[in-house]
Amino acid sequence: MSSVCFYFQVHQPFRLRHYTVFDKSPNYFDEFKNASICRKVANKCYLPTNRLLLKLIRKFDGKFRVSFSVTGVLLEQFAKYCPEVISTFDALAQTGCVEFMAETYYHSLSYLYSRTEFEAQIIKHSGMIEDMFGQTPRVFRNTELIYNNDLARTIESMDRFDGILAEGADHILGDRNPNFVYQPPGCEKLKMLLKNYRLSDDIAFRFSNRHWKEYPLMADKFARWINHVNGNGQVVNLFMDYETFGEHQWEDTGIFDFLSHLPEEVLKHPDNDFLTPTQVIDRYEPAGVMDMPHIVSWADTERDLSAWLGNAMQSNALHEVYRMESLIKEAQNEHLMADWRRLQTSDHFYYMCTKYFADGDVHKYFNPYDSPYDSYINYMNVLNNLRRRCVSKSESGAKAAPTG
Amino acid sequence: MLGWEFPPFISGGLGTACFGLTKAMSNMGIEVLFVLPRPVEQTDQTHVRMLTPKSTPSGKEVHYEYEGLRNVQFLAVESMLSPYASPEYYKEKLDEVLREKRQVGQMSGAEAEERAFGAHEEMHYAGDMFSEIHRYANSAVGLAAAEDFDVIHAHDWMTYPAGIAVAAVTGKPLVVHVHSTEFDRSGEHVNQPIYDIERRGMHAAEKVIAVSHLTRNTIISRYGVTGDKVEVVYNGVDRNGDSRIMPRSGIGGDEKIVLFLGRITMQKGPEYFLMAAKRVLEEIDNVKFVMAGSGDMMNRTIEMAAEMGIGHKVLFTGFLRGEDVEKVYQMADLYVMPSVSEPFGIAPLEALNHDVPVLISKQSGVAEVLTHVLKVDFWDVNEMANKIVAVLKYPPLQLTLREHGNFEVRRLRWQDAAQKCARVYSELMVHV
Structure with a gap:
């Protein structure tokens, strides 16, 4: 069958x-x-x-x-x-x-x-x-x-x-x-x-x-x-x-x-x-146990994480966006939450990939930016603005707290 | 090969390019006879060390041999302009002299060092510029009669008349190598006699070599040369072997340095650098902008920085060479080349070689070959500032640019440029 x-x-x-x-x-x-x-x-x-x-x-x-x-x-x-x-x-x-x-x-x-x-x-x-x-x-x-x-x-x-x-x-x-x-x-x-x-x-x-x-x-x-x-x-x-x-x-x-x-x-x-x-x-019943201790993906020939986590910019951007989690959750604001979550979409990090960049391949086809560097700069500028909004939200929240 | 400058007699990229190219050709076994209009008797210490005289015949020719360039022979033709004490300034002076011719009465003072030569002296030689070029052509013809060669390769407009003359006398094929055009140097305010020389050279040549597609397009659209005659050969860069272990340190601890290194002339876009600097300073304060170089827009640029209220953040170093260049690269966090029009631009390659990330204008030939750099339209000051801030603010960006850029620049080798030239030569020799 x-x-x-x-x-x-x-x-x-x-x-x-x-x-x-x-x-x-x-x-x-x-x-x-x-x-x-x-x-x-x-x-x-x-x-x-x-x-x-x-x-x-x-x-x-x-x-x-x-x-x-x-x-x-x-x-x-x-x-x-x-x-x-x-x-x-x-x-x-x-x-x-x-x-x-x-x-x-x-x-x-x-x-x-x-x-x-x-x-x-x-x-x-x-x-x-x-x-x-x-x-x-x-x-x-x-x-x-x-x-x-x-x-x-x-x-x-x-x-x-x-x-x-x-x-x-x-x-x-x-x-x-x-x-x-x-x-x-x-x-x-x-x-x-x-x-x-x-x-x-x-x-x-x-x-x-x-x-x-x-x-x-x-x-x-x-x-x-x-x-x-x-x-x-x-x-x-x-x-x-x-x-x-x-x-x-x-x-x-x-x-x-x-x-x-x-x-x-x-x-x-x-x-x-x-x-x-x-x-x-x-x-169908399982034909056996499939052991995959290491992370795999369906991307590129490497089938690993290198398309999103292959250079310092990518790891920095990912680290920074998830570091904001508590800040976002404390702010309790649905707009901030939605923006933050949309910034987690993997494509943003894919655009920062420098792998094969010089050869011009499939990565370029899907990339709205001229270069991975441009995409990182853009992303970090947005993230900084979001952080600023969170801080000002929680500051005004903190001020309101004692009276309430 | 007919050239105008060669290390250490250099003021810009042309000499560096001639050195790199001939060195690679020498390694390939191509014999090069390099003819230079140089005031060679006026040797100063920097080049005496490097040059070893092979023979010093009486008369107008002097032969030199470079270490490492075993197949390259140098012939230096005595020059009218020999009284200059500092031959490195040779081409720069000539450029300046020409510009003064155009802007009679508007002469701005050059930097202190240059002022020593005195304006009246420059004016005196200015009138001789074109006859000087023809004298060089005559000498070259004289030399050519005594030498055996297959191809004539002329670098930039000043050598084209010599190239044409030698080709006419010997019947050998002429290749002109365009490192820069009058449109790059002067925008739309072209100097007609120079344009005419360039055009004549390009049309007389059997092949034209352009340093980029950008330049190739200029040659086709502005000089009316047919496309099939123009080949693109990108410049390369020599990997500097010394692995400096000196720590990279900023001027004042955490003070960041953004570097402009090049001639301060219209072509290089110094005013866009300043406008971007002003925008950057709105966002971050612990940054200094270093402008290393000299040129006819230097005073205007200094004034402009003061007018913009950022004079205390912009440092002018004057023309740097040797160790000072090394030092300034070591201090820099970012190298910016905001050129309005740059046929190629070797300087960014050198910055990358020194582990300095670079931001270059899209209006440069080098933008065609570099991918691990930041690129911006020279007029887009806001975006230029945005990218400068990003490099200073986000260390991973600087790191990634540096690592990939340094690796990428290793692939731009003079060896490949020399091979392409050799291919052009062999095509021409089949034709003949």
Whole structure:
């Protein structure tokens, strides 16, 4: 039996506006840029792909299934800039063939810095998914698939989740196979799904690469690769950014044709089916314990934290933002809290990455700044202003206290 | 190779570039005959130490040999301007003289050291500037007749007439190397005779080498040279071998230093540096701005600092050399090059070599090759100040810039520049 489990990551950060040390305004975010990027990606990717998925689910009468993890910060932007995207996600949710997973609302690295903040953001995100799509997430995926044993234990102890996702690259797994369900060490209930990075990346990265020997990739060929897993695994986890469809791989690469023919080709083999993560967990027993003591992620070739924590600027910025936690919480002001949490989104730190910067690669494509240095300067200027606002808030609060 | 300045007779990047390039060529086994218009008899101690005379024939030529430059032979042509006691100022003086020609009556006093030469003396030589260049051309033709070579490589406009003449006499291909154009030096107020010489040189050459794409664009759009004739060869930098263990210390303990190092002329944008300094001082106080260099805008710049009320925060050191340059780099927390127009800009590479992070204007050729630096439009004073404050305020920024910048600068090697020139040569030699 080969089950195909699609999971799409859907996320856009609140990008900062240009903010110099001389700025005093409490408006940190670039409304215009965020709105235009949100609408652009909605038109190129989110709307057409959602519509296509809806059509496919109807066509295959519930046999085609997918799952999403949509961040809270993007859902907020949809509500503001293109609410029709939420309607199409909701329509998908209503089919019963689409599962929404849990993550940190702010797509943050809070797991590494503050466990209270981490859990609070997960709960906030699950609440939003319930409100919008009427489902309670049962499977958790951490920002950028950052994972280790300890994360699994933390998630199990929250008593809300049955499963967790992780990266399954060769150098992490060794000779183990990502096409089974595993259990993290020390966990009794929580099961673990591993990304089949080769097949996932064939779609997400190599699809339009003309120098790739498999180019052009057609649905029937891809289905044959999935069939090969039969007998050597139970589930093929295809995890990727949702923007793969129409944004990273443009429409003219044929990515939509590929997607629209894939269910048919996969289902031609009688042993194949499509499952959502919760269904995978319900159906398959763990093939063993998967020990991952060191932190892994799905980023770059290193699959580690170096994209967000690879230089002194990044570690300083992260350290500084989490150092403000008590200050923010004491201020008891929802605006300060919202601004602070939006500043935790991992993208801000990704923009500061100096790795490969000189070579001009994928990092540059996603970066609204000219250089990692510019992004650090901008971020720190904003953070300083936020701190100043907190201090002045708590000072005025302290003055008010004796009288009250 | 026809040049105008060579270490230690230098005032700017041209001499440094000629040194780096010929050294790398020498290592590649390319034989270089370098012709210089130098008042070589007037040697002072700094270069006597470095030069070892190979032969001193009577007449107008003097041969020199540099240690480490075994394939480079130097021919120095006696110069009219030899009375200058300090040859390092040679080119600077010439620039100044020319500028004075343009701004008759508006001559601002130069720095104290230079004033010693006396204005009337400068005016006396000013009139001879162009005939001087032609004298150099004549001498070069004379020398060329006695030498055997394959390609003529002329550096900057003053040597173009010589290059053209030698090419005409010998029929050898001419390459002109553009380190700077009149538009960089003078903005839109170009000196027509200089422009004409530049244009003639570029058109007469079979290949034009530009130090950046920025300069290449100027050559194509302002001088009407066809694009396929212009190659870009970036400058490099020599890694300084001495690992100084001296601690980096500020002037007054925690006082920060922001450094401007270069000629204080219109081209280098000193007024933008001051305007940014003023903005910075609104935000932080424990900082000093050091302006190291001299030039025709020096007095105006000093006045301007005073008018802006930041005179006590801006220090003028005059022209620095040797150890003083090392010292000022060691004190600096940030090097700023706010140039209005900079064909390349070797100085930021040297700053990076000295572990000083740099902020450069986007209107510089070096901005095309450096990524681990801060970049700003020269006119965007607010952003310049923002970035200066950030470097002074956020130590991890300074650290990351320094570490990556120092590493990046190692990849800009003269060896690569020399190889590119050699490729240009071999193409031309196939043609012939």
